[in-house]
Amino acid sequence: MMHNEQLIELKKILENQRTKTFVLPPRFSFKEHDVYDFNRLLGFFDWDIHDTPVTIDLTQCHTANYQALSLLTIYAWRLKAQGCKVTFLENEKTTGASSMWRSMGARGAFSVLFNKGQQFKGHMFKPLFAVREINDFKTVIESAKTYTKGFNVEYEGTLRYVLSELLYNTMEHGPCYMRNGFMQIPSLVQFTWYQQRNEIQFIIADLGVGIKKHIEQAFPGQESDEEAIMLALRSKVSGTFGKNDPYRNKNNAGMGLYISSNIIRRLNADMHIISNNGLVHISPRDMTQRKLTNPWPGTLVLVSLRLEKNPSFLLHKIMQEFRDAADKEQKQGDTREEEARSLFGINNFFGNYAEDKEAAIKFRDKRIFPALDEGKTIVIDFDGVKSSPHSFLSALLASPIKGLGMNAFKRIKFVNATPEIRGTIDFILDDNT
Ligand SMILES: Nc1ncnc2c1ncn2[C@@H]1O[C@H](COP(=O)(O)OP(=O)(O)OP(=O)(O)O)[C@@H](O)[C@H]1O
Ligand SMILES: [Mg+2]
Missing domain, CATH: 3.30.750 (Transcription Regulator spoIIAA)
Structure with a gap:
């Protein structure tokens, strides 16, 4: 007869043997030598693990980027929904991934997952949010407001505008439900102000159906994820058009990404949109698309905006310009x-x-x-x-x-x-x- 303690010990040993360990590399960021390299980063995530103990080891990572690191929370949520027990290994250093993880309040990830209305309790300047519903939306916008207080008002409005469009998109088109709809995996938002460079960066990520699948409800037969993203960026294109009851109000105009991306192009900013294997990069110089070998199973938008002391733009003016341009484009015989x-x-x-x-x-x-x-x-x-x-x-x-x-x-x-x-x-x- 075995003692209870022995049984527990044995269980532990067996569990250790089954545990999958992922060691975060020394650098965990979207950029390598100042060049964006999403494939490398996305290659870290293995989405097909079910019912297995998983350890994510942060101790070896000395240089990370907050937006990249924040993705580990939504990843852990997904593994949890797939029946995995997820543990994070930290070290006590005051720099590197472990300490950044703590500053974001990411230790509370599972408590946030299981309690609607709860948010991460991180450092005010490293805010991380779960977005499930309109109250979370308001919390994010409020926090962004305190964040941008010192900025020029035009930047304040601009950030608020772009952020809300992306938040609406993730809530309306990208919610993720698992376990037969009983478990919602929230979308994720993180933003950071890099004071030295005077640059704001934020990320919004979800594990929803992705842009291609969503937009195909109205525009079937898209060739690739990157084509679908390009289509989503156009004015008056929305995946909701097909399924809306024509007798009911139309709730979407298909203008969110069009205006946001044009704002980005006009400012000293860039935006990366990733959805499954597609990547589109929008910058003042150009708009480029690429296929990624490692997918993000949902939609992820990364924005960075460099602030100038005396910006010469007026938000309402440039927005009006974009709207006029969109109308004109459509009136001109519409050769879509x-x-x-x-x-x-x-x-x-x-x-x-x-x-x-x-x-x-x-x-x-x-x-x-x-x-x-x-x-x-x-x-x-x-x-x-x-x-x-x-x-x-x-x-x-x-x-x-x-x-x-x-x-x-x-x-x-x-x-x-x-x-x-x-x-x-x-x-x-x-x-x-
Ligand atoms: N997070 C997302 N997940 C899945 N699909 C998305 C996501 N974000 C955008 N899309 C797709 O891109 C389309 C275009 O988005 P866009 O914000 O430009 O328009 P919209 O949300 O449909 O309308 P509006 O923003 O004017 O209310 C969406 O209709 C949807 O098909
Ligand atoms: Mg929208």
């Missing part, structure tokens, strides 16, 4: 690509196994050729299609591709194809262009 696109869901027409060649030919003549003749770009969606032989795809696509020549690459887009189907399509493209 989305409206000149036709989406064909192969699964809807042909089922999981798209192999009826006769049907493909009919479909081509009745649907594909006419759409192309009207000058439309067509999007062919293979979502849900398990297999499709060369003969089917060739009957469907070879002549349209031949007719278009190299333009085929621009005018016909393929989304959600399995690697086999994609391979066959590439072969047909090669053969006919």
Whole structure:
């Protein structure tokens, strides 16, 4: 017979053996030598761990960035929801990740998770927030207000504006529920004022559906996460348009990201938007997009704004300019690509196994050729299609591709194809262009 104590001891040993340990690297930040490198940072997170004890070791990390570090809280929440027991290892040093972790009040992460209405009790100048509902929204805005008291009023208004748009977005489009809806994982906000550089940085992160999936409710068949983010940045584009009851009030105008990103471009600022594998960077110089190998399973926005002593802008003026520009753009005949696109869901027409060649030919003549003749770009969606032989795809696509020549690459887009189907399509493209 084993003693109770022995049993407990044994349980501990077994648990230690199962424990997964993640050691935070010596540097944990978005930048490496002053260049943004999100892939490296996002590679730290392993999202597929369930029902396992996890230790996150902060002790080896001597240089971190508050916004990057704050992501560990939302990560820990997600692991918790996946049945993991999460422990953080800290050291007693007064610099480095452990001490930063304490200043943000991040030790209270699980207590915040399980108590609606509770917030992190961190240092006033390193505020970290959980955002679940409108009261949290107000708390964040209030805190930002005290923070920006010393700033020029135009900056005060600007920060408040951009912050509220992003907060609304995360609450409206990015909430995350797990365990059959019984557990909400809050969105996360952290901001820091880097006094020496006179720069404000803030991050808003959620584990919601992500921009692509959300915007596809209204604009189906986006090619990639980065394309979807670019679309979300345009004026009067909203993922809510499709599902809104036309008889009810429209609650979204699709203007939030458009105006915020234009403010960023006008000021000495930049904004990174990451959603799943897509990254879009907005700066005064340009707007660039990239694909990331390591995803953020939701949406993450990082903003940095360098403050000038005597800013020469007036917020209400520049906002009016952006609104006017958006209206003008729409009045000028509105050549929005989305409206000149036709989406064909192969699964809807042909089922999981798209192999009826006769049907493909009919479909081509009745649907594909006419759409192309009207000058439309067509999007062919293979979502849900398990297999499709060369003969089917060739009957469907070879002549349209031949007719278009190299333009085929621009005018016909393929989304959600399995690697086999994609391979066959590439072969047909090669053969006919
Ligand atoms: N955190 C997020 N999670 C998922 N999708 C998002 C998120 N933020 C933005 N989006 C997508 O981007 C779209 C555009 O956002 P934007 O703020 O420009 O417009 P909106 O929120 O729909 O309308 P408005 O801001 O004018 O109320 C959203 O409709 C949504 O589809
Ligand atoms: Mg919005």
